[in-house]
Amino acid sequence: MKDLANKTVTELHALMAAGDTTPSEITKAVAVRIAEEEPVVEAYVTTLVDQAEEEASACDARVKEHGLAGTLDAIPYALKDNMCTDGILTTCSSKILSNFKPPYNCTVYNRLEDKGGILIGKTNMDEFAMGSSCETSALRRTTNPWNPEYVPGGSSGGSAAAVASGMAPYALGSDTGGSIRQPAALCGVVGMKPTYGLVSRYGLVAFASSLDQIGTFTKDVEDCAVVMDAIVGHDAKDSTSVPEQHIDMLTGLKSGVKGMKIGISQAFMGEGLQDEIRKSLDEAIRVYTELGAEIVDVDFTMLDYALPAYYLIASAEASSNLARYDGVRYGVRAEDYDGLVDMYVKSRSEGFGDEVKRRIMLGTYALSAGYYDAYYKKAMKVRTLIIQEYKKVYQSCDLLLTPTTATTSFKFGERTANPLEMYLSDLYTVPVNIAGIPAVSIPAGLDAKGLPIGLQLAGPAFSEDTILKAAWAYEDQTRYTDLRAPLQKK
Amino acid sequence: MEYDIVIGMEIHAELATKSKIFCSCPTEFGADENTHACPVCLGMPGVLPVLNEKVVEYAAMAGLALNCKIANFSKMDRKNYFYPDLPKAYQTSQFDLPICTGGTVTIDTPDGKKDVGITRIHIEEDAGKLIHEGGGGTLVDVNRCGVPLIEIVTEPDLTNAEDARIFAEKIRDTLEYTGVSDCKMQEGSIRFDVNLSVKPKGSTELGTRTEMKNLNSFRALMRAVQYESKRQIIELKKGNRIIQETRKWDDAKGVSSSMRSKEEAHDYRYFPEPDLVPIVLSDERIEEIRSTLPELPEAKRLRYVNDFGLPEYDAEVLTAKKALSDFFEESVALIDEPKMISNWLMVEIPPLLKEHELTAEEIPFTPASLAELIGLIQDGTISGKIAKSVLADMFEAPEKAPKTIVDEKGLAQMNDSGELEAIIEKIVDENPKSVEDIAGGNKKAYGFLTGQVMKATKGKANPQEANKIIREKVQAKIDS
Ligand SMILES: [Zn+2]
Numbered sequence: 001m002k003d004l005a006n007k008t009v010t011e012l013h014a015l016m017a018a019g020d021t022t023p024s025e026i027t028k029a030v031a032v033r034i035a036e037e038e039p040v041v042e043a044y045v046t047t048l049v050d051q052a053e054e055e056a057s058a059c060d061a062r063v064k065e066h067g068l069a070g071t072l073d074a075i076p077y078a079l080k081d082n083m084c085t086d087g088i089l090t091t092c093s094s095k096i097l098s099n100f101k102p103p104y105n106c107t108v109y110n111r112l113e114d115k116g117g118i119l120i121g122k123t124n125m126d127e128f129a130m131g132s133s134c135e136t137s138a139l140r141r142t143t144n145p146w147n148p149e150y151v152p153g154g155s156s157g158g159s160a161a162a163v164a165s166g167m168a169p170y171a172l173g174s175d176t177g178g179s180i181r182q183p184a185a186l187c188g189v190v191g192m193k194p195t196y197g198l199v200s201r202y203g204l205v206a207f208a209s210s211l212d213q214i215g216t217f218t219k220d221v222e223d224c225a226v227v228m229d230a231i232v233g234h235d236a237k238d239s240t241s242v243p244e245q246h247i248d249m250l251t252g253l254k255s256g257v258k259g260m261k262i263g264i265s266q267a268f269m270g271e272g273l274q275d276e277i278r279k280s281l282d283e284a285i286r287v288y289t290e291l292g293a294e295i296v297d298v299d300f301t302m303l304d305y306a307l308p309a310y311y312l313i314a315s316a317e318a319s320s321n322l323a324r325y326d327g328v329r330y331g332v333r334a335e336d337y338d339g340l341v342d343m344y345v346k347s348r349s350e351g352f353g354d355e356v357k358r359r360i361m362l363g364t365y366a367l368s369a370g371y372y373d374a375y376y377k378k379a380m381k382v383r384t385l386i387i388q389e390y391k392k393v394y395q396s397c398d399l400l401l402t403p404t405t406a407t408t409s410f411k412f413g414e415r416t417a418n419p420l421e422m423y424l425s426d427l428y429t430v431p432v433n434i435a436g437i438p439a440v441s442i443p444a445g446l447d448a449k450g451l452p453i454g455l456q457l458a459g460p461a462f463s464e465d466t467i468l469k470a471a472w473a474y475e476d477q478t479r480y481t482d483l484r485a486p487l488q489k490k
Numbered sequence: 491m492e493y494d495i496v497i498g499m500e501i502h503a504e505l506a507t508k509s510k511i512f513c514s515c516p517t518e519f520g521a522d523e524n525t526h527a528c529p530v531c532l533g534m535p536g537v538l539p540v541l542n543e544k545v546v547e548y549a550a551m552a553g554l555a556l557n558c559k560i561a562n563f564s565k566m567d568r569k570n571y572f573y574p575d576l577p578k579a580y581q582t583s584q585f586d587l588p589i590c591t592g593g594t595v596t597i598d599t600p601d602g603k604k605d606v607g608i609t610r611i612h613i614e615e616d617a618g619k620l621i622h623e624g625g626g627g628t629l630v631d632v633n634r635c636g637v638p639l640i641e642i643v644t645e646p647d648l649t650n651a652e653d654a655r656i657f658a659e660k661i662r663d664t665l666e667y668t669g670v671s672d673c674k675m676q677e678g679s680i681r682f683d684v685n686l687s688v689k690p691k692g693s694t695e696l697g698t699r700t701e702m703k704n705l706n707s708f709r710a711l712m713r714a715v716q717y718e719s720k721r722q723i724i725e726l727k728k729g730n731r732i733i734q735e736t737r738k739w740d741d742a743k744g745v746s747s748s749m750r751s752k753e754e755a756h757d758y759r760y761f762p763e764p765d766l767v768p769i770v771l772s773d774e775r776i777e778e779i780r781s782t783l784p785e786l787p788e789a790k791r792l793r794y795v796n797d798f799g800l801p802e803y804d805a806e807v808l809t810a811k812k813a814l815s816d817f818f819e820e821s822v823a824l825i826d827e828p829k830m831i832s833n834w835l836m837v838e839i840p841p842l843l844k845e846h847e848l849t850a851e852e853i854p855f856t857p858a859s860l861a862e863l864i865g866l867i868q869d870g871t872i873s874g875k876i877a878k879s880v881l882a883d884m885f886e887a888p889e890k891a892p893k894t895i896v897d898e899k900g901l902a903q904m905n906d907s908g909e910l911e912a913i914i915e916k917i918v919d920e921n922p923k924s925v926e927d928i929a930g931g932n933k934k935a936y937g938f939l940t941g942q943v944m945k946a947t948k949g950k951a952n953p954q955e956a957n958k959i960i961r962e963k964v965q966a967k968i969d970s
Contacts, residue, residue: 084536097535104529106536205535238538239766317764320570323579324533328630330764340628344572367570367759376761 004029005166006484009223012169013071016063021223023063023074023118026169027103030076030120040148040488042140043162045081046089047121052076055118061406071226073116079170080159080261081122082129083214084203085109088119092205093137093158094127096351106203107235108172108214120168124160127353128322129179129207131155132425135252135416136355144187145485146451150409153183153425156217163217164485170227171217176207177310178404178429180215181441185404185454187344188443188483190224190471192216196436198243200235206321208314209240211433220481221442221472223251249465257473258292261465261481263397267300268428274407280444280453281403286406287477288401293470296397302389305382306431307423311359312366312379316355319363325351360420383434390435394460399470400427404441404454432458443480452483455472492691493726494698495719497648497684501661502639503671504616504679505548510636511615512539512582517638519677523621523631532944533577538765541566545638546589548670549613550779552640553590555668555786556661557609560776566587566613566763571756574630575618583641585760588612589769595664597656606657606810607645614639634889640670646685646696651715655708658682667812668783675706682711687732688722697722698732702739702746718746790815798828807836813851820857821864838878842885848867854888863892876901876949903952910943910951913960917942918963929968936960 004012004026015021031049038044059074068074079085082092084102091097109119124140126133134157135143142157144150145165152161156173160183163171173180175193184191193215204214216227234244264285269278285295327333327347334346354362366375393400404423415422432439439458446452455474459467475481510517513530550558550560567585593608616637619627642661648654662680665671673680687699702718705711708858722732737746784792787809794805809815814835821831821968839853848854863880866872872880876896883895896902904910917939918925936957
């Protein structure tokens with residue numbers, strides 16, 4: 001067997017182009033991998049294997065006759081379950097939407113369909129993307145493919161685990177405070193959150209609209225560039241989508257980092273940083289220096305303020321965004337109720353999990369009369385300061401290199417007792433969302449327990465090309481992206 | 491003790507855009523329930539609003555017409571509350587940075603001209619409608635969800651019910667005139683809220699105010715103001731305090747009653763709408779919008795008096811309705827008889843409109859037809875009296891040119907004096923008694939003879955011409 005499920009998108013494309021495999025062989029290999037791994041990994045809320053195999057065999061004839069339309073043509077992929085798909089369950093891993101089938105598609109789905117993509121499933125997540133371990137999902141318990149006792153990270157843990165276990169050649173996730181990069185780091189895959197507004201949010205079920213951004217999970221950096229290139233672009237249906245502008249992420253991808261200035265900040269190496277991760281960072285500095293990049297020390301004074309500001313802004317927006325789930329028009333309605341208000345209260349009390357309720361309460365409080373100035377308004381001021389801080393940082397360097405997370409993955413239940421401890425999982429990723437800038441998490445080897453380490457490269461708005469160039473150079477030297485999670489079925 | 495009444499108003503007007511504020515659903519009134527409803531209207535998960543640019547343009551036009559400053563930078567906010575007619579559980583509105591601020595409207599009151607300050611105008615979306623079915627519970631119709639509105643907020647500058655009505659009518663006329671709203675009260679496309687307080691005469695300190703919402707006729711507005719001001723004064727005279735609250739006006743009973751107090755008021759938790767970008771209007775764009783603004787009634791009235799020499803009264807009547815003034819101007823462009831056109835529009839046409847149950851916007855024929863009709867009078871083809879009957883026919887068959895009606899019915903005046911002379915000669919011969927009366931000094935008999943001539947010619951004789959010939963023929967008879 002050609003071990004197709006372990007191959008990158010680029011490799012699969014090359015194999016098909018050379019006539020060494022077919023669309024249906026690829027989809028079949030992924031389907032087999034799902035059958036083998038899914039019982040333990042539980043990455044998916046919904047799998048669409050039969051439908052995908054049918055689509056793939058339809059591709060066989062077309063590809064044979066007309067060739068491949070592009071790199072993503074006839075390649076299966078997965079979507080996080082907060083991206084609307086017409087007639088297909090879109091649950092946000094919440095009880096309240098556990099029966100919800102939208103009558104419309106999100107824009108990224110349409111883009112990938114246009115490229116010939118084959119949707120193979122919808123992945124598990126923290127409920128409404130609120131969480132850092134997938135443990136708040138009301139529907140599935142996704143495990144880390146590197147060790148099922150450990151969490152995959154979150155909130156896009158299902159997408160990360162699906163790619164890490166070969167159950168999807170690539171997947172999309174959404175990142176509000178680190179929800180792509182953190183699980184990518186914990187599962188040992190490449191995860192990228194682009195500049196806010198670069199990818200349409202239309203059809204992405206909102207958590208915190210001013211922070212949410214769709215991005216990618218791939219096995220390596222080149223795939224990341226390919227998929228990112230396919231989903232970016234202006235969308236008239238999303239007012240916050242930026243006007244058309246071309247960022248060429250592919251042409252110069254392998255052109256190296258000579259002369260590039262890579263910033264390092266001590267702020268990201270404080271207490272609590274796992275020793276092995278610090279060592280990985282040192283190794284990366286060495287690699288980049290050897291490749292001809294210049295390492296510069298930069299100040300980052302706002303890190304301590306980022307997390308509280310994030311939790312106020314995100315929760316405030318969430319409290320409003322999630323108010324529509326009232327059991328009236330769609331989703332799950334409580335069975336016994338007495339009048340309108342009781343129906344609202346019961347549907348929401350039964351339909352939402354604890355973490356979602358916690359954020360709704362926090363956000364409602366932050367926006368309330370008498371508290372608005374002290375919380376929401378102050379958080380918005382911090383947001384402005386963080387944006388300014390990054391502007392200053394990028395005057396002295398092209399990219400900022402930091403760990404993605406302070407620790408590698410943790411065991412189920414380890415951080416659920418104390419929400420604040422869980423929130424700290426996003427300490428290094430949150431400032432990027434607040435500033436709306438792009439960042440990638442790239443695999444940087446394994447710790448002593450055999451769990452993946454991730455490093456984060458963040459750049460100014462629309463610097464995706466530079467970020468990917470630097471990520472590729474690191475990957476090319478270290479080959480950490482060649483590591484594959486051990487399989488359940490040996 | 492005497493009291494001053496202090497009134498401020500909030501006016502909601504639906505904008506006359508074809509599609510809704512955040513989606514492409516039509517705004518049209520009267521469709522079947524929930525047929526103008528897309529995922530955006532329904533607040534489905536993941537869908538996003540896209541601001542209709544026409545809404546911004548219309549709101550700015552309203553602001554310019556009411557002498558407001560138009561903001562270069564304004565933004566949308568979310569007003570959060572739960573209600574079944576509000577699918578998203580928030581209304582997208584404007585909070586601290588509205589599109590228009592600081593306007594003034596001058597009204598003509600029985601006590602002379604008064605200025606009313608416009609505090610702000612902001613853009614927002616309408617909510618849906620609840621339908622309370624007997625026994626079957628309550629149903630929701632979302633057709634109206636997302637219909638664009640502007641809310642006009644005034645300073646507390648009004649002091650009595652009559653002024654409040656005059657002001658409200660002026661706002662209605664202005665919005666209608668500029669075309670930003672059709673202001674159909676019966677369809678709820680313009681609604682008035684009144685904030686009212688009373689204070690001892692001359693006092694500078696404002697009293698506690700109450701609010702009455704959704705007054706949907708001018709009569710209701712006046713009566714509500716009269717009732718509420720009287721109620722507050724009586725309360726104060728009794729030594730009671732006014733409670734700050736929202737009151738419901740029951741127009742059928744003619745009373746207001748408490749709806750909810752300040753303590754029960756919602757905390758709307760406003761915050762900037764993250765799904766929309768700020769509204770940025772450059773000075774150039776604002777001027778561009780200003781240039782599309784039609785001439786407003788005051789300016790037009792002045793021009794009618796100065797340029798067309800119309801009496802003040804005519805100018806006022808003609809400019810009150812845009813449709814009427816448009817009709818007038820198109821007619822005047824075709825035939826330079828402003829006073830005659832004005833007379834027809836003000837005197838002859840209204841009763842016929844009423845008879846056919848039409849409004850001023852619905853004059854069935856074109857200004858060209860009216861101009862042609864007036865031309866026919868001018869050149870002596872028909873008399874003014876015949877013209878009136880032609881006008882009545884024009885209401886029946888608006889597609890027919892007046893000239894065609896005149897030809898078909900043979901209504902042209904008899905200007906051929908030979909034919910007329912023969913008819914008159916015959917009538918004078920047949921009525922020797924009248925000739926005798928005239929000879930005897932009874933000039934009234936002329937009237938009888940004229941009547942006979944008109945009867946014989948079916949009114950087509952040119953009256954001046956006929957009179958002249960009658961006199962000649964009678965004199966000849968007497969002389970002979
Ligand atoms: Zn709609």
